[in-house]
Amino acid sequence: MGRKIFMGGICGMGMAPLAMFLRDEGCEVSGFDDNPNPAVKSMLLQKGVKFCESKKPDFDADEFIITSALKYVEQNLKDAPCKKFLRRGVALAEIAKERRLIGVCGSHGKTTTTSLISHAISTLNLDAGYITGAIPNGIPPQKFCEKNKILAAELDESDGTIENFSPEITVALNGDLDHTDTYPDLKSLEEMFARLFSRTKKYIVIPEGDGLLKRAAGSAKAETIFVKCPKDDFMMSDKLMALCALNLAFESDFSLSVFEEFKGVGRRQEILKDDGEILAVADYAHHPSEIAAFLSWLDKNSPQKKLVFFQPHRYSRTKRFAKDFQKILQSRADKGDKIYILPVYPASEPFDESGSEKNIANSNLMLANFQDIGHILNEFKRNAESKFCAAFIGAGDIYFYAKKLF
Known part of the structure; x- marks a missing residue:
């Protein structure tokens, strides 16, 4: 058996696929999770991953890999018996350094786009691997590949670990400001993309019309490929970006038909119930642009009036985008939809009144609690x-509440 690895928050959407990939690589993997998803836990156990009751490993682990979203992480690091501590993004970057990385990034769409690429790799049995950032439907969340092979993975700028990657192909879906606690303004976001593009070895794939990404790619040595994407169909945009990356990576001429059997990703436009009385749908959207795009998609698939429950994610994001959230949701209320704002899901952030849900609510956007x-x-x-x-x-626990409800 190889390295001994302990993972905190091992059932997390990005952590579980990473754990399974490391297990396939020959590592001895164990971990802990505050509130493990039963289906994900079962998947990990079948892979030979062990679960611990303690938040600290009770053995001398070689590495402790953590997700930045956990509240208990910092207080458990100092005296844990581990030789090396890594955030998830850094651990993923170490795997990617030894492979030909297709790195997918952007404020929204990266999980679906990575899963589309992964779907093609899996169903076409291509000589490549992938590590998704969530649990896709119909395919495993990871496929192992040896060193020097193509690896598709999602890069996360939320905690700054994106700075550790040097992809062969970078797929940047959008340059929208989101994680303002890490990149506080558009200037710093553009500079981050410029650094990433400067480290990209062969191709930079960006959508036509995104000025920030075009400027960021301006001085990069890698060739920039512009993809014409529809403005009002985010799913087709993701498919076109994924297809471009596939054809560049494999020097092939695949068509959109490679995605025909794609079954989507958990928490993305997921139908919870559909009968004669109600259509219940859950979505991971937590940025103003994502919410607008999702509700627009929902209009096409469900023309009836809507009852919308929105749970903001993180105080910092809510503080920065409260007016944008309010504008988008108010436009829905003006059309007759009923809108309820739930308490902020803080992730690892301390309470901040200036970033609370009250800053979004008004007489038409009503506050509610889960028990309501x-x-x-x-x-x-x-x-x-x-x-x-x-x-x-x-992107918080609203999904799990809705799943239990239905």
Whole structure:
């Protein structure tokens, strides 16, 4: 057996695929999770990953890999019996350094785009590997590959670990400001992309019309490929970006048909219930642009009036984008949709009143708690003249609550 690795938050969407890849690489992997997803835990156990009751390893681990989202991480690092501490992004970068990386990044769409590339690699049995940032439907969340082979992976700028990657192909989906606690303004975001593009070895793939990404790629040595993407169809945009990356990486001429059997990704436009009374849909959207795009998609697939529950994610993001959230959601209320704002999911952030959900709410965007949802749904159902749509939006625990509810 190879290195002994302990992982904190091992059932997390990005952590579990990484754990399975490391297990396939021959590492002895164990870990802990505050609230493990049963399906993910089962997947990990089948791979031979061990679960521990303690937040610290009870053995002399070679590495302790952590997710930045965990509250307990910092207080457990100093005296844990490990030789090396790594954040998830740094651990992923170490794997990628020895492989030909297709790195997918951007404020939104990267999980779906990475999963689309992974779907093609899996279903076409291409000589390559992948590590997704979530749990895709219909394929494993990871596929192992040896060193010097093509590896597709999602790069996360939220905690700055994107600075550790030097892809062969960089797929940058958008240059929207999001994680303002790490890159506080558009200037710093553009500089981050410029650094990433300068480290890119062969190709930079960006959508036509994104001025920030075009400027960032301006002085890079790698060839920049512009992809024409529709403005009102994010799923097709993701497919076109994924297809371009596939054809560049494998020097091939694949068509969009390689994605025909793609079954989506958990928490992305996920149908929770669809019967004669209600269509319940959950989505991971937590940036203003993502919410607008998701609700626009929902309009095309569900023309009836909507009951929307939105859980903001992180105080820092809510503080920065409160007015944008309010504008988008108010436009829905003006059309007759009922909008409820749930308490902020803080992740690892301390409470900040200036970034609370109250900064989004108004007389049309009503505050609610989780225990109110069942009553609100029943009341809406009683007054609905026909089938209605309930949307659960956010990157926090709203998804797990909605899953239990239905």
